[in-house]
Amino acid sequence: MKPLDAFCGSRVLITGGLGFLGSNLAIELVQGGAEVTLLDSLIPQFGGNFANIEPIADRATINISDMRGCPSLEILVRDKDFIFNLAGQVSHGDSMRDPQLDLGVNCVSTMNLVEACRKHNPSVRMLYTSTRQVYGKPKALPVTEDHVPEPIDVNGINKLAAEYYHLLYHRTYGVRSTVLRLTNTFGPRQKISSPRQGFAGVFIYQALRGEPISLYGGGRQLRDFNYVDDVIDAMLRAIVSPRCLGRFFNLGFHPPRSLVEFVETLQEFCRFEVRSVPFPEDSKIIDIGDYYGDFSRFQAATGWEPKIDLHEGLARSIAFFRRHKDAYGLGSANQHVLRGSYSSRSA
Ligand SMILES: NC(=O)c1ccc[n+]([C@@H]2O[C@H](COP(=O)([O-])OP(=O)(O)OC[C@H]3O[C@@H](n4cnc5c(N)ncnc54)[C@H](O)[C@@H]3O)[C@@H](O)[C@H]2O)c1
Numbered sequence: 229m230k231p232l233d234a235f236c237g238s239r240v241l242i243t244g245g246l247g248f249l250g251s252n253l254a255i256e257l258v259q260g261g262a263e264v265t266l267l268d269s270l271i272p273q274f275g276g277n278f279a280n281i282e283p284i285a286d287r288a289t290i291n292i293s294d295m296r297g298c299p300s301l302e303i304l305v306r307d308k309d310f311i312f313n314l315a316g317q318v319s320h321g322d323s324m325r326d327p328q329l330d331l332g333v334n335c336v337s338t339m340n341l342v343e344a345c346r347k348h349n350p351s352v353r354m355l356y357t358s359t360r361q362v363y364g365k366p367k368a369l370p371v372t373e374d375h376v377p378e379p380i381d382v383n384g385i386n387k388l389a390a391e392y393y394h395l396l397y398h399r400t401y402g403v404r405s406t407v408l409r410l411t412n413t414f415g416p417r418q419k420i421s422s423p424r425q426g427f428a429g430v431f432i433y434q435a436l437r438g439e440p441i442s443l444y445g446g447g448r449q450l451r452d453f454n455y456v457d458d459v460i461d462a463m464l465r466a467i468v469s470p471r472c473l474g475r476f477f478n479l480g481f482h483p484p485r486s487l488v489e490f491v492e493t494l495q496e497f498c499r500f501e502v503r504s505v506p507f508p509e510d511s512k513i514i515d516i517g518d519y520y521g522d523f524s525r526f527q528a529a530t531g532w533e534p535k536i537d538l539h540e541g542l543a544r545s546i547a548f549f550r551r552h553k554d555a556y557g558l559g560s561a562n563q564h565v566l567r568g569s570y571s572s573r574s575a
Contacts, residue, residue: 415456421557455541
């Protein structure tokens with residue numbers, strides 16, 4: 229059976245459903261025959277965008293609400309078979325500049341959701357997308373799930389707390405949960421015009437516009453980039469697998485690539501200059517250096533392995549954004565979206 233077959237005819241709630249990952253997941257699920265509800269607050273600086281769900285706009289239910297204070301959560305969770313909790317804020321830099329916002333969207337929202345499930349749908353199956361940032365600076369590579377979490381920014385702390393809410397409610401109340409710790413993910417429907425959504429998207433945006441790309445500290449840092457389709461496949465497998473219940477897992481990709489390699493691969497598709505610049509102080513203090521994860525535990529539990537390498541993933545991303553310029557800030561009206569904003573780029 230393919231992972232998607234398990235969802236045909238099922239009722240699914242996706243929080244953060246208009247964002248990058250939520251919308252790609254929603255499209256897959258609707259096409260697989262699921263009845264999908266998307267909950268999103270459309271907080272302006274985050275990745276929510278109606279254009280993201282254009283292929284399924286008339287086949288999904290959309291609820292615009294903020295999970296930090298959303299009485300309708302109780303109703304929204306009630307009849308669902310699966311809940312993918314993807315609402316959140318992804319910028320490490322922003323979490324330092326506005327820790328209260330990060331606390332609200334990552335922790336309060338998740339607490340409200342798991343409470344609503346405990347009271348109104350305790351047998352639902354849930355998946356939470358956390359981040360490799362919970363580990364902090366790796367003590368050894370590749371990072372396994374046994375690595376002690378020592379987050380070095382507010383976002384890492386709040387994502388870890390949100391993981392624990394899910395796992396606690398699983399253990400204590402039987403609200404069945406799985407946590408995936410995602411690494412740098414890129415692909416269609418990412419908010420590439422905003423430095424808040426990670427450097428991968430920003431680099432794609434700058435490459436498409438023919439603008440110079442600045443690499444901090446020489447760009448030698450290693451990352452294990454995942455293409456979005458592989459991450460969606462991981463989520464679908466995780467939420468139906470009995471072996472994933474009450475557990476957390478790394479995703480990742482082998483071999484890891486440096487930021488220089490990421491940019492050089494982009495140069496196969498677009499013409500632009502590359503500059504090396506010193507690390508801005510506010511990014512340096514929350515930089516984790518090299519990171520790549522060991523995903524063998526998840527592979528053993530589900531059979532998942534990432535299939536789309538950097539070259540293929542960037543080729544698909546570039547083709548997508550060239551087809552959908554206006555929806556992703558690449559039209560001529562948005563020429564200066566990124567000017568002067570390097571320091572708010574997340575890792
Ligand atoms: N994209 C990555 O590389 C990556 C890496 C690690 C973890 N993650 C996690 O995956 C999840 C999805 O990330 P994404 O890249 O799709 O981000 P995104 O910004 O594109 O999507 C997140 C969505 O959540 C919504 N949202 C935020 N707070 C909300 C609230 N209080 N109520 C309702 N909706 C709210 C936003 O409006 C947005 O549409 C996040 O939790 C993020 O921390 C992503």
